Amino acid sequence: xxxxxxxxxxxxxxxxxxxxxxxxxxxxxxxxxxxxxxxxxxxxxxxxxxxxxxxxxxxx
Numbered sequence: 001x002x003x004x005x006x007x008x009x010x011x012x013x014x015x016x017x018x019x020x021x022x023x024x025x026x027x028x029x030x031x032x033x034x035x036x037x038x039x040x041x042x043x044x045x046x047x048x049x050x051x052x053x054x055x056x057x058x059x060x
Contacts, residue, residue, distance in 0.1 A: 025041065
């Protein structure tokens with residue numbers, strides 16, 4: 001598995017970016033009619049949710 005080392009500032013910035021984009025992604029999923037595109041967005045959402053969780057866990 002690839003490893004990405006971040007400074008504290010980079011870690012905080014990445015977490016903030018993900019948390020800000022996440023609600024927009026949820027709205028996009030709800031408003032998407034194309035099933036394949038919705039499926040791809042849901043996969044992205046799951047990956048983002050996991051990444052946010054991991055970043056928050058490392059902060060604690």
